[in-house]
Structures are given as structure tokens and as C-alpha cells.
Amino acid sequence: MLGCDNTVIETVDWQQLDAGDGTGPRLTVVARVRPRSRQAGRCGICRRKRPGYDPGQGRRLWRALDLGPVTAWLEADAPRVSCPEHGVVVAAVPWARHGAGHTRFFDDQVAWLAAVCSKTTITQLMRISWRTVGHIIARVTAEQLAAIDPLTGLRRIGIDEISYKRGHKYLVVVVDHDSGKLVWAAPGRDTATMNAFFDQLGPERAAQLTHVSADGADWIAGAVRERAPQAVLCADPFHVVSWATDALDEVRREAWRQARAGGQVTSRRSGSRTVRISTDSARGLKRARYALWKNPENLTGAQQAKLAWIHKTQPLLSRAWLLKEGLRTALKLGGEEGKYGLARWLSWAARCRIPEFVELGRKVRRHLESIHATLDHHLSNGLVESVNTKIRVITRMAFGFRNPAALIPLAMLALGGLRPALPGR
Numbered sequence: 001m002l003g004c005d006n007t008v009i010e011t012v013d014w015q016q017l018d019a020g021d022g023t024g025p026r027l028t029v030v031a032r033v034r035p036r037s038r039q040a041g042r043c044g045i046c047r048r049k050r051p052g053y054d055p056g057q058g059r060r061l062w063r064a065l066d067l068g069p070v071t072a073w074l075e076a077d078a079p080r081v082s083c084p085e086h087g088v089v090v091a092a093v094p095w096a097r098h099g100a101g102h103t104r105f106f107d108d109q110v111a112w113l114a115a116v117c118s119k120t121t122i123t124q125l126m127r128i129s130w131r132t133v134g135h136i137i138a139r140v141t142a143e144q145l146a147a148i149d150p151l152t153g154l155r156r157i158g159i160d161e162i163s164y165k166r167g168h169k170y171l172v173v174v175v176d177h178d179s180g181k182l183v184w185a186a187p188g189r190d191t192a193t194m195n196a197f198f199d200q201l202g203p204e205r206a207a208q209l210t211h212v213s214a215d216g217a218d219w220i221a222g223a224v225r226e227r228a229p230q231a232v233l234c235a236d237p238f239h240v241v242s243w244a245t246d247a248l249d250e251v252r253r254e255a256w257r258q259a260r261a262g263g264q265v266t267s268r269r270s271g272s273r274t275v276r277i278s279t280d281s282a283r284g285l286k287r288a289r290y291a292l293w294k295n296p297e298n299l300t301g302a303q304q305a306k307l308a309w310i311h312k313t314q315p316l317l318s319r320a321w322l323l324k325e326g327l328r329t330a331l332k333l334g335g336e337e338g339k340y341g342l343a344r345w346l347s348w349a350a351r352c353r354i355p356e357f358v359e360l361g362r363k364v365r366r367h368l369e370s371i372h373a374t375l376d377h378h379l380s381n382g383l384v385e386s387v388n389t390k391i392r393v394i395t396r397m398a399f400g401f402r403n404p405a406a407l408i409p410l411a412m413l414a415l416g417g418l419r420p421a422l423p424g425r
């Protein structure tokens with residue numbers, strides 16, 4: 001029940017104990033334990049048998065999983081040993097990770113929950129602070145990463161930058177196209193960050209890469225060409241479509257500005273009817289954002305109506321929307337069909353007379369080689385896109401951590417396949 005193997009349980013008692021969670025002293029189960037002799041006197045880091053050094057700071061407590069509604073703790077000595085490699089360290093205990101204040105089972109359950117539950121659910125259910133959750137996740141992830149190397153066997157990867165902290169800070173994330181898992185993440189958005197990835201990957205595994213998809217940033221492309229020259233650089237279709245979405249949003253904002261300015265001008269003159277129409281369309285355009293952004297198959301009824309209204313009343317914006325959808329369709333088709341579609345799209349964009357899309361056409365042309373590579377290799381973009389979306393959710397969740405570095409372990413845990421099994425399963 002307490003989740004401790006290789007452990008001798010000396011006594012089990014009831015005791016009034018303040019868990020430090022602000023609820024004051026509470027009746028809890030306290031089990032006094034010690035490691036079996038074969039497990040005792042081991043270095044907390046390398047777990048090798050080492051000579052004892054001193055009794056350390058005496059008795060210590062570890063929080064165990066609750067027993068029904070009652071909290072439970074383990075109490076034991078925490079002597080120190082002298083390790084020739086790691087110096088004087090607290091001896092390993094079989095029921096908890098090194099340096100942890102919670103049992104291994106407790107850590108595992110929190111890590112398991114962190115990958116699937118909201119912050120409030122975890123902190124209330126487990127009766128711990130969000131900060132403690134951050135420490136536990138870091139501990140569990142570090143242990144998992146020491147056991148499994150997620151960079152093994154990579155062939156086709158996607159590299160992406162994600163902003164957190166309201167666009168001021170960035171993470172570079174690397175996703176495996178074949179497994180859909182997040183395999184690497186680090187703060188930064190420059191060549192140095194890319195080099196850190198390739199350093200960890202090593203030249204042998206870098207030579208195994210066949211395809212790298214990226215968002216078109218030069219610092220990614222440059223590093224890939226230098227460190228994995230054999231890999232085909234592909235444009236991430238998700239990003240190409242997002243360029244089109246950005247251009248479309250520019251057009252919408254311009255239309256909205258004009259509608260609003262039109263309203264103000266006529267109000268100064270007289271015609272009250274014109275004023276109403278203009279402000280109506282300004283308001284309508286302001287709310288049209290999602291109808292324009294979303295893929296048409298995902299639109300709600302109201303958004304469909306909004307889109308129909310745009311097609312009837314806003315010819316320029318309607319054309320811009322069609323251009324965005326045209327590009328998305330070409331990228332979705334892939335292969336020769338996609339390339340043909342893209343060629344048609346480029347000539348359409350060149351003469352569409354919407355400056356934002358003329359510019360977009362030029363940008364697509366500049367990246368045509370890597371976009372063609374994507375179409376040739378049918379590089380699935382769905383997985384990367386979904387990892388991308390999930391990381392954004394995790395980013396919001398991780399805001400509560402005092403240390404933003406906790407974001408990476410949380411992302412690796414939830415999206416990198418590092419989630420531990422539930423205790424006892």
C-alpha cells in the first residue's frame with residue numbers, strides 16, 4: 001500500500017502532522033521504515049555500495065500516496081555516504097528518487113497526471129503546490145531521459161520555433177515525423193540552439209536524417225545544410241499556410257480600417273443611413289476573424305454565415321480568402337497534382353492585385369524548392385501541427401511555474417512519450 005519495495009517497515013502509527021499545505025496539523029499515517037540491508041549504504045546518485053560518512057540531518061519524511069482520504073508519510077534515517085565519484089551524498093533509499101520529498105509512486109502518479117490533467121486538478125487531488133509539480137516533473141523526466149534516448153533512430157524530423165511568454169521568448173522544438181513524438185526542445189531561436197541539437201545528435205545520427213521540415217527560417221536551414229547536408233530540406237506546409245493566414249488577416253484589417261474610416265467621414269457630412277451600413281460592416285469584419293482563419297470544414301454554423309456574408313459584401317476579402325484556400329488545397333494534394341496546383345496558384349497570386357498576396361506569392365516562390373520537396377515526399381504535417389498546438393496549451397499551463405525551464409520537461413513528458421506508468425500497473 002505504501003509503495004516501497006526492498007523496505008523494512010518497523011512501525012505504523014497515527015500522528016498529527018503538518019503537511020505544510022496551509023491546512024494545519026492533520027491526523028496522518030506515518031510508517032517508520034528502513035531499507036533492507038542489501039539496499040542500505042548506497043550512493044544516492046550512482047546507487048553503488050559506499051562506506052558510511054555520518055548520520056546526515058537525522059530523521060526525514062517522505063510523502064507517500066494517500067491511503068483513501070488519509071495522507072501517508074514514510075519516516076526514516078537519511079545518513080550520508082562517501083562516494084569516490086560523487087563525494088559526500090545522502091544515501092539512496094529504495095522508496096524515493098534522490099533528493100525527492102515524495103515517494104517514487106507519488107512522483108510517478110503526479111507525472112502521469114501532469115501529462116493529461118489541468119493544473120487545478122493535479123494540485124487539488126494530490127494536495128501539492130504547482131511548484132512542487134514542476135520539481136517532480138523535472139525529476140521524472142530526467143530519469144526517463146537517462147534511460148531512453150529519444151534521438152535514436154531519427155529519419156524524418158520537423159524543426160519549429162514556438163514563442164512563449166507572450167512572444168518574447170522562444171523554444172526550438174524537434175518532432176519525429178514518423179512517431180509524431182516531441183524528441184528535443186531547448187530555449188532560443190538561433191544557430192547556436194540548432195548547433196546544440198546537432199551536437200547532441202552527433203555526426204553519425206545526423207547522417208541518418210533523410211528529411212528535415214522547417215518553417216523557412218534561415219538559421220534552421222543554414223544549420224541543417226551544414227550539419228546534415230544529405231537531408232532534403234522541406235518547407236513545413238503548416239507554416240506556408242500560416243503565411244497565407246497572416247496575409248489574409250492583413251487584408252481583413254485593412255478592409256475594417258476602411259469601413260470604419262468611411263463611417264466616420266459620412267457621419268460628419270450627414271447621410272445617417274450610410275453611416276449605419278459602414279459601422280455595421282466594420283463591426284462585422286472585426287468579428288470575421290475566425291470565420292476567415294479556420295479551415296472551412298471546421299466552421300460553425302454562425303461562422304459559415306459570416307463567410308457567406310463576406311463573399312457577398314467584401315469582394316476583395318472574399319478573393320483573399322479564396323487565395324488562402326487555394327494554397328492550402330495545393331499543399332494538401334501533394335505530389336504532381338500539388339505542384340501543378342501550386343504553379344496555377346502562383347500565377348493567380350501574381351495578378352490578384354491584392355498587395356499582401358502578391359508579396360506572399362513572391363515569398364512562396366523564394367521557398368519553392370523546399371515546398372516542392374514537401375509535396376514530393378508527402379511529408380505528413382498533421383502530426384507536427386498537432387504537437388505544435390499541444391505545446392501551446394502546455395505553454396499556458398507552464399506559466400504557473402516560477403522557472404520557465406519547467407516547460408520543457410512538461411512538454412517532453414506529455415508529447416515525448418516519457419509519461420511513466422501508473423503506480424502498481
Ligand SMILES: [Zn+2]
Nearest residue numbers: 043046083086
Ligand atoms: Zn556515487
